[in-house]
Structure formats: structure tokens, C-alpha cells
Amino acid sequence: MIATGRTVTVRVPATTANLGPGFDTLGLALALYDELTVTVRDQPGASVEVHGVGEGEVPTDETNLVVRSIAHTFAAYGQEMPGLDLVARNVIPHGRGLGSSGAAIASGVVAAQALLEGVVEIDGLGLLARATELEGHPDNVAPALFGGLTIAWTTPEGPRYKKLNVHRGVSPLVLVPGHTMSTALARSLQPESVPHADAIFNVSRSTLLIASLIQSPELLFEATEDKLHQSYRASAMPETDALIRALRAAGYPAVVSGAGPSILVLCSDPAQRKGATELVERTAATPWQSLVLAVDIKGATVVLHPDDVTQP
Structure with missing residues (x-):
């Protein structure tokens, strides 16, 4: 059982995929961030408050992509999603090729991982698998989750990735x-x-x-x-x-x-x-x-309120 009032904040970078020749394979995380705060509430369902990019445009109920990503992750591990209040502070431009949907999905699956801590343990490959199921391909969600330069590929067992550090001159x-x-x-x-x-x-x-x-x-x-x-x-x-x-x-x-x-x-x-x-x-x-922009090297980061800090 997840306690009412439990709150997590997730910060996810923008990404750029393909990088020219690396079609559907290469991705790079950039130091431009969306921030999401999720709080467990008593009432079922979900509400979303959006500030910045997408305000007044994206859904603010259970159909919101972030909420659907959280719900998908809970369901994948056989857990019932509690009622949630979400506050999204968005900076990543929408519909411009900077991974806004990948960032939304990544923030949802990482928020779910944090909320489920102590109930279900979800590792990095689990996060990548859940995010890829929603996004359809891993080239944007991999750098959003893990940062840096990522090579992503799929196997019969699910998506895989390799993170590389980028030369400081880039x-x-x-x-x-x-x-x-x-x-x-x-x-x-x-x-x-x-x-x-x-x-x-x-x-x-x-x-x-x-x-x-x-x-x-x-x-x-x-x-x-x-x-x-x-x-x-x-x-x-x-x-x-x-x-x-x-x-x-x-x-x-x-x-x-x-x-x-x-x-x-x-x-x-x-x-x-x-x-x-x-x-x-x-x-x-x-x-x-x-x-x-700089290259982001951390990927998605999580703050478990009031003061515990973790990373996927």
C-alpha cells in the first residue's frame, strides 16, 4: 500500500535522436528539463496541473501521457495505481523533434518506479522496457532515462542500451x-x-x-x-x-x-x-x-520528498 501524501519529483532532459546517420538507434540527452511532481491522494483517478509548454493544450486528466505512463508501469507489475495529483512544469518544446513525448513517458515510468519503491523493484532495463512499450522505439527514451549518448537496440528479450560519455569539446x-x-x-x-x-x-x-x-x-x-x-x-x-x-x-x-x-x-x-x-x-x-545547450550526463533524476535522492 502506497501512503497517501507520498510525493516524488522527477526531472527529465530533452533529447535529440538520430544525430544524422544513426536513424532509430542513436540519441543524445540535452540540458533542457521538464519537471514533474506527483503526490498520492485519497480519491481515485488523476488530475494534472500544467505550467509552461503545453499549458491549456495537453489533457489534464487520466488521458494525459504522463498519467498513462504511470498507469502502464503500475499495471505491468500487477499493481493498482493510487489516486494522484500531478504538477508538470514543462520547458521542452512540443512537436519540434526534441523528445517531448519521450520525456513525458520517461517522467511517468520513473515516477512510478519511485512510488513503488519498497513494493516492487524496477531496474534500468525495466524502465526502458516500459517506456519503449509506450513510445514504440527506444532511441529517445533511452537518453531521457539515462543521459549522455545512448546506443539503443531491441532483442527478443526487450530493448537494450549502452550509455557513452561525450567528449567535452562537443x-x-x-x-x-x-x-x-x-x-x-x-x-x-x-x-x-x-x-x-x-x-x-x-x-x-x-x-x-x-x-x-x-x-x-x-x-x-x-x-x-x-x-x-x-x-x-x-x-x-x-x-x-x-x-x-x-x-x-x-x-x-x-x-x-x-x-x-x-x-x-x-x-x-x-x-x-x-x-x-x-x-x-x-x-x-x-x-x-x-x-x-550542454550534454546532460545524468538522465532522469528523482527526489523522494522530503530529502531522499535517488536515480534510476
Whole structure:
């Protein structure tokens, strides 16, 4: 039985997936955070109070994605979800390719893990499995849960991940437009098969990308080349495509962030990031918000009130 009044606060980072050639495999956690506080109450059901991004737009009842993630996790371990009051303080942009849905799911499963502590023990692979069941693929939820650079894959036994530490010189820049992009639409533009040469090209670039991110940032421009997904989606994101072309023509390693329409520039040092920011300010035909972000290394963190601190 979970005591009424038990409260947990979860902090989850934004993520950027694919990173160019690592389609549905590579993800990176960024230091931009949504925060969720969950309190157990006497009455059944759930209510959600939303502040910031999504306020007045996302559901505030049991249909909310965070609530559904908590309920899914409780059900997966044969537990009945208690009544809950949730307060969400959101900063991660919605519908921009920065993992907002993955962050919501991650915050829900981690909150459930914390609430169930002492009743059911859920390890990291359990969290990843529950989150992937909801998200459909692990490339965004893995870095949201564990931080850093993650390689995610699936096995008959469930999803797996490997977390890697990113070279301190890597300096991410995220460019966020005013419009959104549907992940479902972006995925619908992908062909069922790709040329053999393109597949080989991306295998070489994705392996080079891992080496570049953890050891050799000077190779990031070549390492972020892609032939599997970005060109197929370009027609649905003309402003994104145009700005990526302009950045890459000037030597900056720019890629689509997740399903877009945001752009990730994986700069090799802060000076290069400053140059990319100035290029966007000079040449972009439409407004873009520039976010100078660090790589998050912790992933989701939990505070068990009043003073116990844990991490998945």
C-alpha cells in the first residue's frame, strides 16, 4: 500500500535522436528539463496541473501521457495505481523533434518506479522496457532515462542500451522554429527499402559518429552525413532543409533533430557554435530560436520528498 501524501519529483532532459546517420538507434540527452511532481491522494483517478509548454493544450486528466505512463508501469507489475495529483512544469518544446513525448513517458515510468519503491523493484532495463512499450522505439527514451549518448537496440528479450560519455569539446546548438512537425507524418515519408549503397554509407557514418562524439569531435562534419531519412523528409520541412544546407555549406555539422523540424548542430567546440549561431542570425529566412545547450550526463533524476535522492 502506497501512503497517501507520498510525493516524488522527477526531472527529465530533452533529447535529440538520430544525430544524422544513426536513424532509430542513436540519441543524445540535452540540458533542457521538464519537471514533474506527483503526490498520492485519497480519491481515485488523476488530475494534472500544467505550467509552461503545453499549458491549456495537453489533457489534464487520466488521458494525459504522463498519467498513462504511470498507469502502464503500475499495471505491468500487477499493481493498482493510487489516486494522484500531478504538477508538470514543462520547458521542452512540443512537436519540434526534441523528445517531448519521450520525456513525458520517461517522467511517468520513473515516477512510478519511485512510488513503488519498497513494493516492487524496477531496474534500468525495466524502465526502458516500459517506456519503449509506450513510445514504440527506444532511441529517445533511452537518453531521457539515462543521459549522455545512448546506443539503443531491441532483442527478443526487450530493448537494450549502452550509455557513452561525450567528449567535452562537443558543443550542441539547437535551432527551434515556430512551427511543429508530426512524427507520424515524418515517418510516413520513409521508404520501405533503401539502396544497398546508402545503407553501407550510413553504417560507416554512424560508426564514425560514435567515435567523433566520444573521442574525435573534429570529424563531426563527415560523421553527420546521412542518406537514410533526411532527404526523404525534406519536402515536408522546407525551411529546415534550407537552413541545414546553408549551415553544411559553411562547414557546420547540422542535422535534423529527431523527426524535426528543429535542427541540431553538433559543433566541435564553443567557437564553432558561436559561428553557427551568427550564420543563422544573418541568413535564416524565417525566425529560429537558438538554444546553446550542454550534454546532460545524468538522465532522469528523482527526489523522494522530503530529502531522499535517488536515480534510476
